[in-house]
Every structure is written in C-alpha cells, then in structure tokens.
Amino acid sequence: MSATPLPHLARGVDHAAFPTLDPAATIRFYRDVLGFPVVHSICAAGWGPEKHPDFVHFFFDIGNNDRIAFFHYFGFEPPMVSERGDAFARFNDEMPGFYITSRHLAIHVESEEHLTEYQRRLDESDWPTEMRVQHETIESIYTHDPNGYMLEITRALRPVTPQEDQDAAISVQALLDIADAGTLTLDALLQRKAELILAHAEEWEQLTIPEEVR
Amino acid sequence: MPTIYVLDVPENTTIVEVASRHSHVAVQAVGPYVELSSSEPIVIDRRATGCRHAVWYSCLAGLSASRIVQWDKNALRIEAA
Numbered sequence: 001m002s003a004t005p006l007p008h009l010a011r012g013v014d015h016a017a018f019p020t021l022d023p024a025a026t027i028r029f030y031r032d033v034l035g036f037p038v039v040h041s042i043c044a045a046g047w048g049p050e051k052h053p054d055f056v057h058f059f060f061d062i063g064n065n066d067r068i069a070f071f072h073y074f075g076f077e078p079p080m081v082s083e084r085g086d087a088f089a090r091f092n093d094e095m096p097g098f099y100i101t102s103r104h105l106a107i108h109v110e111s112e113e114h115l116t117e118y119q120r121r122l123d124e125s126d127w128p129t130e131m132r133v134q135h136e137t138i139e140s141i142y143t144h145d146p147n148g149y150m151l152e153i154t155r156a157l158r159p160v161t162p163q164e165d166q167d168a169a170i171s172v173q174a175l176l177d178i179a180d181a182g183t184l185t186l187d188a189l190l191q192r193k194a195e196l197i198l199a200h201a202e203e204w205e206q207l208t209i210p211e212e213v214r
Numbered sequence: 215m216p217t218i219y220v221l222d223v224p225e226n227t228t229i230v231e232v233a234s235r236h237s238h239v240a241v242q243a244v245g246p247y248v249e250l251s252s253s254e255p256i257v258i259d260r261r262a263t264g265c266r267h268a269v270w271y272s273c274l275a276g277l278s279a280s281r282i283v284q285w286d287k288n289a290l291r292i293e294a295a
Contacts, residue, residue: 135268136225158224163246167221167275187282194276197219201245 015059015067016105018149021087023056023072025126025146030068033125034118036060039067062107070147086148104150106140111155115141118153170196216292217251219244219276228263229273247275255283256292 020026030036040059046052053073062068080090084100091100109115119141122129132141140154174192178184220226222243230248234241239252250256260270267287274282277292284291 134266136272161223163221164223166246170275187277190274190277190282194217194219194278197244197247197276198278201247 012064013062013066015069017057017069017071018147019078019087020070020072020147021078022146023058023070026070026072027058029125029127029146030060033121033127035121036062036068040069068105086144088147088149101150104142104152106152106154109153109155112139115139115153115155170200215251215253216256216280216294217249217278218256218274218280218292219247219249219278220273221275222246222248225265225269226273229258229265229269232262233258251278255294256280256290258290260288260290 027038031038037060038058039061042057044055044057046054053076055071055073057069057071059067059069082090082092084093084095085091109118119129119132122141122143127143127145129141130143133139134157137157137160138154139157140152142150142152145151170193171189174189174196177192178188181188220230222230226248230241230250233239233250233256236252236254236257238254239250239256242249263270265273270287270290271285273290274285279295280292281295282290283293
C-alpha cells in the first residue's frame, strides 16, 4: 500500500490548547473536580503587532506527561454568533449537534474502577456525567467542561488486534482513493476496501490474535 | 453475486454465524477477513446477531459487486450491484 514507512518520531501530546472565557470554572473543573495537577503557567502582558490582550496560559497534567492548556485573555469578549457551541466556536441553528460534538478530547484510563472513579467525581460536581456508553471495544463517560468543550474519559474493553490496525490502514487508503476520485460515500468506501482486501489478502502473513481478545 | 467482507474479530462472530445460516451463503477466510458470498441477496437479522448498534453499524469491511439495500436496526440486506 505504501513504501517503507517514515520513522515515527512523535511521542504523544505535549499539550493541546484551548481558549477559556471562564478561568475560575476551568480551574475548579480540571484541578478540583478531576484532580488533574497544575503543571505550568505563563502570565504575560500582551505584545505583538496585533492588539493582543494580556493573558494567562495554564496547564493541567492529563496523565503520561501529556497536558491540556488554556488561554484566558484578560478583558477580551469575543463576538459570538449564538449560544450554541463552545468558547472557541459558536454555531447557528442550522448546524446539527453531531457535528458540534464531533470535536472532543478523550482521556484514557486503565480500568473500569478508574473510569467509575472519574464518573463519581463528575457526578458530585456542577458538571455531571452526561452519559456512560459501551462501544464495541471501549467504554466511555462524557461531559462538557465549563467552556462547552466535550470531554470523554475512556477505557479499552480489550486490546486492539493487529487485524484491526491492518483494517484501519486499508480504510484510510480507501478513503484517500475515493477522495481523490471525487466520490465520497460510504458505498464507494466499502467498494474500494473490498478491492484492497482482495489485492492484499494473499500477501498478508497470518496475524496473531492476542490471547486476551479471544 | 453479492459478496461482503467482515473483519474477523470477536464482536463480528455472530454476524457471520447468522448470515451463514442461509445455505446459499458461502463463507471463506480472506486474510483477516471473512468473505460471505451468495447467489441470492445476503440478509442478516440484527436481533438474531445480538449486536448492539455500535457493532452493527460498523460491521461491513467491504462490498464487492454489491450494494446495500437495507442497513437499519432491523436488518442488513445486500444485493448484487
């Protein structure tokens, strides 16, 4: 499907940054409700060629040394088109909810016990768990943080198999192919996947399914 | 001849099992996939599979010379394209 892959040098999320209009609630939510340690902050006077407000940039550890970070711009009130959406993006009534909630952050936990513990912390706060769902291979809880950003906390119900990784690679190649061909539909994707499955099936070595999956 | 591919993972086991109850459906392994092909439309009853929606609505890995005629909470029906 591709030539020798490029060396994969990236090592996870350093930080993902979001604006906040409500720094107090943000600190209460991440530090006090979820218990994420504060690990870094920058308090800065505005500078630069644009009229840039003074700001504070603060970081919470989300595990694994990965971090979620927020900017609060002092005195800045962004023009917002509606109440729908979050502190970064607002939408009018024409935008369906599935699209708005498609952008979210999912934080990993190791066990059912740990997932339940975060559910308990949220349920005792002003930001209770909105749903707990078992998808096919994961279980997740969801809420919106004080900025309207959707937050998912998730655990794996079983390890991902090499076959699923292979299938994902084929799906993505098929998606690229149909996008290049100008026909972006599920039907076209599944047709192209079948072609790739047949083209590559014989060369696949028998992949070992981990014992714990069976 | 309608032909579909389903990834061989535990969650899809009952989908293959229910589909292959029809004598006209042939089943064979193709790499890590199960290929189901049939001289007649392939019809799979969702409730018979016991699959919940997340599995059910992502169970198809490929379609060959086929089209999806029905894929809802009741059944998946594949016919020749």
